[in-house]
Amino acid sequence: xxxxxxxxxxxxxxxxxxxxxxxxxxxxxxxxxxxxxxxxxxxxxxxxxxxxxxxxxxxxxxxxxxxxxxxxxxxxxxxxxxxxxxxxxxxxxxxxxxxxxxxxxxxxxxxxxxxxxxxxxxxxxxxxxxxxxxxxxxxxxxx
Amino acid sequence: xxxxxxxxxxxxxxxxxxxxxxxxxxxxxxxxxxxxxxxxxxxxxxxxxxxxxxxxxxxxxxxxxxxxxxxxxxxxxxxxxxxxxxxxxxxxxxxxxxxxxxxxxxxxxxxxxxxxxxxxxxxxxxxxxxxxxxxxxxxx
Numbered sequence: 700x701x702x703x704x705x706x707x708x709x710x711x712x713x714x715x716x717x718x719x720x721x722x723x724x725x726x727x728x729x730x731x732x733x734x735x736x737x738x739x740x741x742x743x744x745x746x747x748x749x750x751x752x753x754x755x756x757x758x759x760x761x762x763x764x765x766x767x768x769x770x771x772x773x774x775x776x777x778x779x780x781x782x783x784x785x786x787x788x789x790x791x792x793x794x795x796x797x798x799x800x801x802x803x804x805x806x807x808x809x810x811x812x813x814x815x816x817x818x819x820x821x822x823x824x825x826x827x828x829x830x831x832x833x834x835x836x837x838x839x840x841x842x
Numbered sequence: 843x844x845x846x847x848x849x850x851x852x853x854x855x856x857x858x859x860x861x862x863x864x865x866x867x868x869x870x871x872x873x874x875x876x877x878x879x880x881x882x883x884x885x886x887x888x889x890x891x892x893x894x895x896x897x898x899x900x901x902x903x904x905x906x907x908x909x910x911x912x913x914x915x916x917x918x919x920x921x922x923x924x925x926x927x928x929x930x931x932x933x934x935x936x937x938x939x940x941x942x943x944x945x946x947x948x949x950x951x952x953x954x955x956x957x958x959x960x961x962x963x964x965x966x967x968x969x970x971x972x973x974x975x976x977x978x979x980x981x982x
Contacts, residue, residue: 776917779851
């Protein structure tokens with residue numbers, strides 16, 4: 700099956716373009732943006748992002764869009780977070796630093812009892828992230 | 843550098859195990875659960891899920907855990923949804939996911955033809971998690 704599961708971020712106040720470009724500047728890769736004008740929306744709302752897709756240099760996928768003009772409210776929460784897990788490396792630590800800049804680090808990236816470096820932050824756009832850097836989680840999970 | 847990026851879901855009211863079983867029943871695959879008790883953590887319910895890992899039949903990864911109130915305060919929002927997308931050839935499976943995930947929850951936008959040429963729908967599941975399903979049109 701060629702099916703993909705990924706976080707989809709929703710932004711208030713027309714922040715999607717700035718946010719997705721910020722993620723690209725940090726994580727690298729290719730960003731594609733579709734605007735609401737492509738659905739025939741006119742006026743200021745035409746420039747809002749209807750669908751954005753970032754495929755990073757390492758093949759990670761993150762989607763994001765502006766809240767649709769007909770229901771512009773966004774409720775910030777952290778029940779769903781964006782999780783980045785992987786091998787510890789200077790590059791991954793740089794992601795943590797760059798993505799959290801201008802946001803709030805709620806848990807510094809530090810060595811944890813389970814042997815990985817773990818940390819959390821809410822970025823400048825209100826998106827909650829968690830990083831766990833060590834070895835990859837068990838790639839062959841079992842019941 | 844090997845790394846992965848995926849949604850991490852905190853389940854309220856100590857229902858993470860129930861949620862993992864539910865997602866597993868819909869999406870298939872294998873689950874791996876570790877509890878706070880196994881990790882030797884005190885002051886939180888020992889049988890609650892510290893980390894749950896679901897690798898589905900289609901090969902993608904979803905992580906789910908409890909959020910004990912003794913440890914953290916979690917706010918439900920709608921700024922992050924879980925997106926599942928695929929090609930027309932997987933339409934049957936994707937429609938099944940949409941239907942299965944919406945049981946006991948709420949369909950916010952039924953799975954139907956979208957202006958961008960795909961089939962698209964949105965739902966909030968019974969644990970308050972928002973999902974989107976997009977099935978690419980045959981020509982794309």
